[in-house]
Structures are given as structure tokens and as C-alpha cells.
Amino acid sequence: MTYGSAYTVYENFVIGRQLMMAEIVKGEQNHLESDLDDWRRRRRYAWFFIAVGALLFLIGPMATRPMYSLLGMLTIAVAAMVLKRVRTEMNVLGAGLAGEEAAILAFSELPSGYTVYSDLVVEWDGKSSQIDHVIVAPHGVFVVETKNIVGTIVGQTEEADWIQYKTTASGHTYEKRVYSPLKQVGTHVYRLAERLKEEGVRVWVQGIVYFSNPDVHLDVDGDSRMPMFLVSQGGAEKLLDYVENYEGKELSKDERRRIDRVLRESMFDPD
Secondary structure (H helix, E strand, C coil): CCHHHHHHHHHHHHHHHHHCECEEEECCCCHHHHHHHHHHHHHHHHHHHHHHHHHHHHHHHHCCCHHHHHHHHHHHHHHHHHHHHHHHHHHHHHHHHHHHHHHHHHHCCCECCCEEEEEEEEEECCEEEEEEEEEEECCEEEEEEEECCCEEEEEECCCCEEEEEEECCCCCEEEEEEECHHHHHHHHHHHHHHHHHHCCCCCCEEEEEEECCCCEEEEEECCCCCCEEEHHHCHHHHHHHHHHCCCCCCCCHHHHHHHHHHHHHCECCCC
16 A cells, blocks of 8 residues: 555545544634733733832942942842742643643544534623533533542532632641532523524523543532533533433524524624
């Protein structure tokens, strides 16, 4: 087999593979990428003021102006604190972005006839919801809230606040309150369902929570109509199986068209 014919076989395989996979619809830029750009800009400003502070500190003795040195030290100290905050925020955003990309890769394994919309802002009644993913299947609509967090998450399904316990590299364990992703996705589901009603589409919207980081453990009590899947427990495969075997109402071509229009109009716009 020649190189050309071998490449043609591979190309046909790739095309065939793509035809058997779900359609992925993404905006020009993820909202997390936009936020990262903002923090990168702040990082540049922080380094600029550190350089200015260092210059003032050095000029002080030469110009016999000790206040210059003092001002330089103060500038460096403030800029260093800002830089520390910038690094923390960039790490959080980077982790979130990695989690969403991993989720998209998993969702792409759904068969043809499924469409995955990523990073949407759905507005209804003067309020908006930042939604990670919406999966439109032949038999239903699913809102997926993706969480790329680590540690142990403790809470009750009916409570709005959960506790996240994290252990640092030095062995120190600390806790912080996190908003329940079940409550979060519940709000997203409600607003999307109401928005679709405005377009004449009355369809049940099912919420799902997907924990995409293998280093998270859930200790959440109570029942919920919205399932939670952990990647460390085969969550990706279980989520796909849940969506494919969900007993919902078959969507008509007109309903699919209306849903598609609403979701594409809701894609995140960095401008």
C-alpha cells in the first residue's frame, strides 16, 4: 500500500469516526478563557509595578531621596500581593477550563444525532445563567454542570452550602464553603426550560452534575432527581449511558430546530 492510499484510508476512517460522534458546538472563546486573559493582563501590570518599585528603590540612595526607596518598597509589596492573588485566580480558572475540555472530550463519544453545546449564557426574566454544557438528544435536553474541584465535599442534597475540605502539599487541611452544584444546575435547568417555553418548546430539561477531577470525593447525603457522576468512579461512561438510556419524549425536527436556535444565540460572546 502506497503512502497516498494509506493516508486516504486513514482520512476516511477519521471522517467516518466523526460522523458517528456527537456534534460539538462551541463559541469563539470560552468564558473561562476570557477571564484568564483578564488575569494575564493584571499579571503584566503587577510585574510592571514591581519593576517601577525596584527602580524607585535604587534611585533613592543615588538621588539622596530616601522617600523614593520607601515608596519603591511599598510599590513592590502591594504589587507582590496582587501577583499572589493573580496566580491563585489563574490556577482556579485553568483547572476549570481543563475540566470543561475534558468533559467535552467525553461527551463527544455520544453517537450521531446528539449535539453538545458548550459555554452558554441563558437569560430569562432579567437574570442569566452561565451554563457549562447542554446536551440535546433525540429524546431530551440535558444541562450539565461540570466541576473540576479536588478534596472532600460534604453536604446535604437539600442544602445550598456544602463544605470542601482540601489538604495542601504541606499536609495542612482547610475548609471553605461552596455553593451546591445541585442548586446551581437546578437554577440553570429552570431558566433554560422557561426560555425554551418562550420559543414554543415545552420539554423537560434534566440536570446533571459531573465531577471531572479524579481527586474529589463526595460525602453528600440525601436524594436528588439530578444525578451526580464522578470521573474517578467511571463517571464519564455512566453519564453517557444515563443520557442515552434516559426515558424522555422524542423531539420533533421543529423542536430541535427551535432549541438549536435558542442555544446558538446563547453562546458566550466575549464582547
